Amino acid sequence: MSSRCRNGILVSLLISVVVLAGCAKRPAMTAASAPAPSGAAQATAPPATTPPAATTPSTPGGGTTSTTPGTPGTQPPSGGTSTPAARPPVSEFTANPNLKDIYFDFDKYDIRPGDAKILDSNATWLKANNNLVLIEGHCDERGTNEYNLALGERRAKATMNYLVSQGVQAGRITIISYGEERPICTEHNEACWAKNRRAHFLTKAR
Amino acid sequence: MRRLLTALLIVLVAVVPTPWRATPPSHGQGVDVYINITGGGTKKLNIAIPDFAVVAGTDTAGVGTMLASVTGADLTFSGLFSVVAATGSIPPNNPEALRKSWTDFAAAGAHAGVHGLLALRGPRVEGEMRLYDLTTPEFRLIASKKFDMAADSPRRLAHKIADEIVLQFTGEPGSADTKLAYVTGSRGTKEILIADYDGFGARPVTRNGSLNLMPVWSPDTRSLAFTSYKGGYPDLYRAFPFERRPEQTLAAFNGINSSPAFSPDGRTILMTLSKDGNPEIYALTLATGAFRRLTRHPGIDTDPSWAPTGRDVAFVSDRLGTPHVFVMDADGGNVRQVTFAGFHTQPRWSPRGDTIVYTMRQAAHDLWAINADGSNARRLTGGAGDNQGATWAPDGRHLAFQSNRLGSWQIFTMATDGSDQAPVTRGSGDFTSPSWSPRLP
Numbered sequence: 099m100s101s102r103c104r105n106g107i108l109v110s111l112l113i114s115v116v117v118l119a120g121c122a123k124r125p126a127m128t129a130a131s132a133p134a135p136s137g138a139a140q141a142t143a144p145p146a147t148t149p150p151a152a153t154t155p156s157t158p159g160g161g162t163t164s165t166t167p168g169t170p171g172t173q174p175p176s177g178g179t180s181t182p183a184a185r186p187p188v189s190e191f192t193a194n195p196n197l198k199d200i201y202f203d204f205d206k207y208d209i210r211p212g213d214a215k216i217l218d219s220n221a222t223w224l225k226a227n228n229n230l231v232l233i234e235g236h237c238d239e240r241g242t243n244e245y246n247l248a249l250g251e252r253r254a255k256a257t258m259n260y261l262v263s264q265g266v267q268a269g270r271i272t273i274i275s276y277g278e279e280r281p282i283c284t285e286h287n288e289a290c291w292a293k294n295r296r297a298h299f300l301t302k303a304r
Numbered sequence: 305m306r307r308l309l310t311a312l313l314i315v316l317v318a319v320v321p322t323p324w325r326a327t328p329p330s331h332g333q334g335v336d337v338y339i340n341i342t343g344g345g346t347k348k349l350n351i352a353i354p355d356f357a358v359v360a361g362t363d364t365a366g367v368g369t370m371l372a373s374v375t376g377a378d379l380t381f382s383g384l385f386s387v388v389a390a391t392g393s394i395p396p397n398n399p400e401a402l403r404k405s406w407t408d409f410a411a412a413g414a415h416a417g418v419h420g421l422l423a424l425r426g427p428r429v430e431g432e433m434r435l436y437d438l439t440t441p442e443f444r445l446i447a448s449k450k451f452d453m454a455a456d457s458p459r460r461l462a463h464k465i466a467d468e469i470v471l472q473f474t475g476e477p478g479s480a481d482t483k484l485a486y487v488t489g490s491r492g493t494k495e496i497l498i499a500d501y502d503g504f505g506a507r508p509v510t511r512n513g514s515l516n517l518m519p520v521w522s523p524d525t526r527s528l529a530f531t532s533y534k535g536g537y538p539d540l541y542r543a544f545p546f547e548r549r550p551e552q553t554l555a556a557f558n559g560i561n562s563s564p565a566f567s568p569d570g571r572t573i574l575m576t577l578s579k580d581g582n583p584e585i586y587a588l589t590l591a592t593g594a595f596r597r598l599t600r601h602p603g604i605d606t607d608p609s610w611a612p613t614g615r616d617v618a619f620v621s622d623r624l625g626t627p628h629v630f631v632m633d634a635d636g637g638n639v640r641q642v643t644f645a646g647f648h649t650q651p652r653w654s655p656r657g658d659t660i661v662y663t664m665r666q667a668a669h670d671l672w673a674i675n676a677d678g679s680n681a682r683r684l685t686g687g688a689g690d691n692q693g694a695t696w697a698p699d700g701r702h703l704a705f706q707s708n709r710l711g712s713w714q715i716f717t718m719a720t721d722g723s724d725q726a727p728v729t730r731g732s733g734d735f736t737s738p739s740w741s742p743r744l745p
Contacts, residue, residue, distance in 0.1 A: 185558060188536030205626060205647070242663050242692050243517060243737065244563045244607040245620055245627055245649040247531075247538065248576060248583035251560045252604060255582065274537055275560050279515050280491060 185272060191232040191300035196223045200257065202295040205241065207252035209260050217257065220299065221264035229301040231266075233257050235275045236282075236298065238291035243277060250275030257297040349473065351379060352414040352438070354390035354405065356431065361424025368393060368422045371431060371462045375418065377502065378466030378480035383701065383719055384473065388412070394419055403443065410438040416446070418469065429453055431461040435472055447472045459504060460744070467743065470699075479697035483741040484704055485509065485519040485528050486715050490734055496530055498545055501697070501704075501740065503715075503728040509545045510534075520564045521741040528739070529554060529564035529573055540564055540575055554588060555595075565608045565617075567634075574598070574608040574617060585619055585636075598636035609653045609660070610634075611676070618642065618651035618660050618676075629662050631676070642678045650693060655700040659720070663692040671705055673720065684722035691716075695740040704728065704738040 197220045200213035209217065224231060235254030237246040254273035262268045283290035353376045356368035372390065379385040394405045406417050417438050423430040434448040451464045463480035470478030482501045487494045496519045499506035510516040514534040521528055527542050534541075539556040555561040559578030566573055573588045577595070585599045585608050599605035603623035610617055617634055620627045629643040629651045642651075647665035653676070654660070661673045661684070668690040674681040685691035689709030696703055700720070707716045710727065713734035718725040729735040 185537055205622075240665060240669075241627075241647070242607075242649045242665075242669065244576070245604070247517075247560050247562050248578070248604040248606040251578050251583055255578070273559070276515075276538075279494070279517070284491070 186230060186232075186302060188232065188274065191230070191302045194229070194299060194301040196220075196227075197231070197299035197301065199296045199298050201292060202253055202297075204238070204291070204295065205249065207249065207256045209256055214260065217260050218264060221261050221266050224261065224266045224270070225264075227301075228304055230270050230272070230304055231261075232300040232302070233261075233271060233273045234280075234298040234300070235273065236280060236294055236296050237278045238294040239278050239281065239286070240291065241278070243279075247275050247277035250277045253295075253297050348386040349384060349416060350388060350414045351385045351469070352388045352390070352406075352409040352412075352417040353379075353420070354418075355393035356420030356422040357393040357396045359396045359421050359423050360430075361426075363422065363424060367424065367429065367458050368420070370458065371420055371422060371465070372418075374459050374462035374502075375420070375433075375466045375469075378463055378478060379469060381480070381502070381702075381717075382466070382470050382478050382699075383724065384470065388414055396421055406436060406438050406443045410443075414438050416473075417443075418465075420465070424455070427455050429455045429458050429461060431458075431465060433465040433468065435469060457505075459500065463500070476699060477743060479699040479702060479740075479743070481744050482698060483521070483525070483744070484695075484715060484728065485521060485739045485741070486706075486729070486735050487517060487519065487737040488731075488733055488735050494736075496528065496543070498528075499728075501717075501728075503730075506729075509543050518563060518737055520566060520739050522566050523568060523570040523742055525741045525744050529566065529575075531560075531562045531564070538562055559583075563607050565610055567610055568612055568614045574610070576606040576608070585617075587634075598632065598634075600636075607649060607651065609651050611653045612655055612657045616653075616676075618653050620649045620651065629660065629674075631660075640678075642674060642676070643681070648672075652694050652696060654720075655696055655698055661694045661696070661703060661720075663694070671703070671722075684718065684720075685725070688725070693737055695738050697740050698742045702740075704740050706736045706738060 198216045200209065200216050203210070233254045235250035235252070237250050241249065251273070254275055258271045258273050261271065281294040283293040353372045356371045358368055376387040380387050388409070395401050402419060409417050415438055417436045419434040419436065421432040430450060430452045432448060432450040435446040437444040437446050449468050451461050453461045460481060466480045467477040470476070480501060483498050484501055485496060485498045488497055489495050492515070493513055494515050494517060495511060496509040496516045497506050498509055509528060510532065512532065512534040514532055516530055516532045519528045519530040526546065527544050529540060529542050531538050532541050535556065537556070538560050540554040540561040542552045542554055554573065555575060555577060557577050557579035560583060561575060561577055563576040564573050571590055573590065574585055575588060576583050577586050578584070580597070582602060583604045583606050584597055585605050587596045587598055601621065601623050603621055604627070605619060605621045607620040608617050609619070615634055616631050618629055618631050621630050626647050627649050628641060629648050630639055630641050632639040642660065643662065648662050650663040652661045658676055659673050660676055661671055663669050664672050669692040670686050671684040671691050671694050672681055673684055689707050691705055691707045694703045694705045702717055703720055704715055704717045706713050712732070713736045714730065715728045715735045715738045716725055717728055
């Protein structure tokens with residue numbers, strides 16, 4: 099392609115030369131150049147037509163349906179129902195030195211035997227204390243955003259399921275995926291990636 | 305040179321039917337199709353674009369020159385034209401001067417010429433393009449069209465004129481009068497911006513200091529759906545960047561609310577929710593707020609992309625161990641696997657419906673294309689950094705994507721055969737997750 103591109107430029111240049119030579123009184127011609135930046139390019143609003151909004155639910159026949167949950171947004175949809183368990187504010191959770199991170203293999207969300215021992219210890223602490231716990235699921239930078247957000251969710255969920263199997267009440271646990279958005283190590287190598295593929299724990303007193 | 309001209313003239317004379325003829329052009333009727341741009345071996349048309357001549361008002365800002373320059377850049381980007389710009393204009397209402405100019409340009413090898421006229425009328429600016437066929441002895445007028453725009457966005461006049469010229473020669477408008485939405489920022493804080501397709505006029509859409517991810521344009525170009533952590537959790541919102549209208553919450557369930565994809569008619573948004581236990585694809589009907597679950601599998605199902613017909617949906621599932629691209633009917637039935645043996649995400653169905661572009665992870669990520677039936681997988685990027693996150697231009701002939709080949713993440717564009725890869729953003733910092741808008745109204 100670069101050769102086709104070069105041909106195009108060549109043609110333009112040839113034309114410029116020919117035209118420059120051929121018509122002294124005509125405006126000088128040059129090969130197409132990049133556009134100059136304009137001061138403040140502003141978008142123009144497309145014509146207004148009222149779009150549908152996600153609002154009052156109806157119940158179409160068949161299939162699994164649910165409704166937009168009422169949440170603290172700038173414009174909460176009217177008529178929606180709340181989520182089954184209201185989510186505690188993320189900002190109220192803080193780091194807890196008693197709960198250790200666990201790690202995952204690349205593109206995996208099963209709990210490795212060594213990490214299960216860490217979770218056993220975390221479960222012991224959680225059963226002895228009444229805190230709410232937030233489990234963060236994280237990924238390394240490999241893989242793409244959309245998939246990694248789902249992968250981080252699976253890691254947090256697998257971690258939660260393990261804790262529940264060890265006797266921690268599910269109602270005390272909230273999960274959140276950050277996908278690849280919050281690495282704790284930013285180099286581009288396996289040592290770093292291994293640290294980023296993790297489940298991290300925060301707690302909040304009740 | 306002579307060989308090229310001869311070939312071009314043959315192409316010019318022939319009216320070549322293409323598959324696009326089945327779809328009528330979106331503006332105007334009876335457009336003559338001159339170039340077969342769906343076939344291989346497209347030759348470029350030499351087009352002359354002198355400065356626009358001012359017919360009303362005073363052009364103190366050099367708009368007439370800018371319009372010629374931007375129209376030329378747009379036509380060059382289209383891949384169909386080789387542009388000869390000029391530093392002067394052809395005077396209006398002067399047939400002799402026009403004839404003399406076209407004679408000179410034709411002698412220099414131009415096949416077509418654009419006589420641009422500019423009227424500056426206070427808050428409005430009006431541009432007229434008159435397109436001439438310089439291969440005919442009488443310099444036949446192919447088409448003329450006027451566009452009117454607010455005076456603060458004159459570049460859009462050039463984009464509209466370029467799209468019209470592409471329409472006149474191919475039967476389908478170009479993709480110049482469009483926007484790119486993308487994400488900027490780094491760990492912890494990412495905001496969504498929009499800019500013209502050529503990177504000019506960037507301005508923020510979100511400014512909440514949180515993580516704002518995966519913007520996607522609605523088909524009417526009025527809104528962007530995206531995932532934001534502004535409420536703490538990854539919820540799905542919709543912003544209206546051209547209106548004084550607050551963001552709307554689309555989905556805020558327990559778990560992830562991500563990967564939005566508008567249906568071609570704009571009435572439905574597909575998304576990934578994990579509210580029922582693991583990431584599955586759901587359809588939200590905007591008019592009713594009703595959600596319908598499309599996938600049912602214990603693995604990850606995410607990253608939906610509609611076929612332009614609205615009948616099929618491509619998506620990513622790790623149900624076979626690693627992520628691959630699958631296609632299902634829009635009601636969730638009839639799931640079939642499209643890619644095999646590898647790590648494949650981010651399927652993006654082409655506007656013409658025949659191709660799905662996706663991201664393959666090997667040593668780095670690269671973009672690949674495959675026919676929608678799973679045949680003819682071909683690589684589009686390679687050997688230059690990490691490349692991912694493709695989005696189609698509405699003309700189906702260009703893609704934007706993110707690449708870190710220059711050190712930081714930048715938005716690039718390329719032709720759909722992988723040629724002409726060039727950066728759109730060049731700023732410091734990272735620019736990721738592009739979404740190419742449909743043509744603006």
